[in-house]
Amino acid sequence: MKKSILTQQQRREFLKTSALLAGGTMLSTIPLVGAYASGSDTIKIALIGCGDRGTGAAFQALSTKYNIKLVAMADAFQDRIDKSYEALSSKFSAKMDVPKERQFVGFDAYKQAIPLADVVLLVTPPGFRPIHFEEAVKQNKQIFMEKPVAVDAPGIRKVLAAAEEAKKKKLNVVVGLQRRYQTNYREAMKRINDGAIGDIMSGQVYWNSGGVWVNPRKTGQTEMEYQMRNWYYFNWLCGDHIVEQHVHNIDIANWIKNAHPVSVQGTGSRAWRTGKDYGEIYDNHSIELTYADGAVIHSQCRHFEGISNRVDESFMGTKGKIYLSGSNQAVMKDYSGKELYNHNTKGNANPYQTEHDELFEAISKGEYKFNNVEYAATSTFTSIIGRYATYSGETIKWDEALAADNSLFPEKLAWDAMPKLLPDANGLYPYAMPGKTKVI
Incomplete structure (x- = not known):
């Protein structure tokens, strides 16, 4: 392998x-x-x-x-x-x-x-x-x-x-x-690949929002149907929101670095969404992606209601910096403040x-x-390693994680079959505890 x-x-x-x-x-x-x-x-x-x-x-x-x-x-x-x-x-x-x-x-x-x-x-x-x-x-x-x-x-x-x-x-x-496939990102990457801001040494990527839907449990539902109807909250279906949503921003980090990280460490928890409706996933993750050349990119995602949202990326190179967002922004400057590129948001196609x-x-x-598939798998796995890191509290190395035999998928797919994760007598699902949970 x-x-x-x-x-x-x-x-x-x-x-x-x-x-x-x-x-x-x-x-x-x-x-x-x-x-x-x-x-x-x-x-x-x-x-x-x-x-x-x-x-x-x-x-x-x-x-x-x-x-x-x-x-x-x-x-x-x-x-x-x-x-x-x-x-x-x-x-x-x-x-x-x-x-x-x-x-x-x-x-x-x-x-x-x-x-x-x-x-x-x-x-x-x-x-x-x-x-x-x-x-x-x-x-x-x-x-x-x-x-x-x-x-x-x-x-x-x-x-x-x-x-x-x-x-x-x-x-x-x-x-x-x-x-x-979005114009501002494509145009920015052309300039970055041409050396406009030098070698990328650090950055920050974010997907901070208020969370998503919940489908309450209905009388007569089997456990399999309940989890399928609430797939976002179970890792065998979703992977946690660091994988399902934040992969977008982590993909930009890998794209801009032309590489994947060699190791990931970080922290996360269930701070706000702690009830039985939220399955097993965390509501916040904060990780560091360390690349082979020593560059470190900080990655943060959270689902907290009632606070400011943020979904964007910023990177610092040896000659300048860039800010990017899904709302068609791309602003590139050198360290004297001179603007090197500012994407015109008018007329952009829907990506x-x-x-x-x-x-x-x-x-x-x-x-x-x-x-x-190659870059999608790379960025997906970067996100998965991020979950491994926050769930375990350990520094996770890329090569070791890729070889892991830790399938989350049920042994059998049927409405009367049981997923691997089940609730306790109070309807609460077990979730990862850093320092105790083993992921690989």
């Missing part, structure tokens, strides 16, 4: 390739399959995961200028399919071809939907991403999948193995780390839409241009 996702030489070659892809360079021709390959100009898509984000991804795919039809939908719950179908049909009725017999429900629904399409949208809770991605690659499909791509080290290894197969098969894979526009353009032209 590899001890690192990329060697230094592989990383340099990968970054060169990534730079070409960002500029739209075609790598090769893709071997399209299904009806689209046989002569029809209709690209068939299947939606795997019909929650709000899945519906949004389908909305963006159907909003591209290409001849696309949604032909299959899959979810663990019929009500999610029904809600998604209604929302999409209200806007794209002519592009919807999903009769009841192609609406698949249950844990194995993805296996029925994926073979029917040319392109699959993988948008379930991230704990399922490794097995869904593996199946989509096995079925030779072009792929959009949401971040993060896994929730533990075994999941990351599965994703990387499938990614190698995707490369061999020349399957386009776009991952929903949309800042990579969520750009992901799909560029993916479906490549597919429609028969081009193999996108394989986002």
Whole structure:
């Protein structure tokens, strides 16, 4: 087994390739399959995961200028399919071809939907991403999948193995780390790569917000259904919010460093969300990412209500500094205060839409241009190591963590099966205690 996702030489070659892809360079021709390959100009898509984000991804795919039809939908719950179908049909009725017999429900629904399409949208809770991605690659499909791509080290290894197969098969894979498709970040990275602010030596990345939804437990729900309905609060499904949300900002740290950290240490806790509704996850994480060249980037995420929010990134180089945000800001200055670059926020394309526009353009032209899996897996695993560090209180080394055999996934997927984490008699779930909890 590899001890690192990329060697230094592989990383340099990968970054060169990534730079070409960002500029739209075609790598090769893709071997399209299904009806689209046989002569029809209709690209068939299947939606795997019909929650709000899945519906949004389908909305963006159907909003591209290409001849696309949604032909299959899959979810663990019929009500999610029904809600998604209604929302999409209200806007794209002519592009919807999903009769009841192609609406698949249950844990194995993805296996029925994926073979029917040319392109699959993988948008379930991230704990399922490794097995869904593996199946989509096995079925030779072009792929959009949401971040993060896994929730533990075994999941990351599965994703990387499938990614190698995707490369061999020349399957386009776009991952929903949309800042990579956002104009201000792309323009800033061009300048940073050209040396505008020198070598990056430190930085801060943040996702501080008030938290997300809760679905109260209903009478008659099995434990599996309850956790599935509240997937954000259970690590086998979500990975904790440092993985599910904060991966966006951590991805920028790795992108700007052209590397992943060699070790991570930090602290976190359940300070505000302590009740039974919040499963096992922490509500705050604060970590340090240490890179091979000695650079240290501070990473912070929290879910506290009633305080100021912050979602952005700042980095300091040997010649200057830069501030970035998802609201299309990018301000670069040298240390005398001279402005080197200030991104004009007017007229920027929606990066969520750009992901799909560029993916479906490549597919429609028969081009193999996108394989986002390597950097997505790297940034996802950086976030996972951050959770390992805050849960254990230990300094976690990259190579050791990647080799860990610590799967969170249940032994069996069924509504009457039990997840690995169960509540006590009071309905409270056990959670990590630094200094006591072992993660690897």
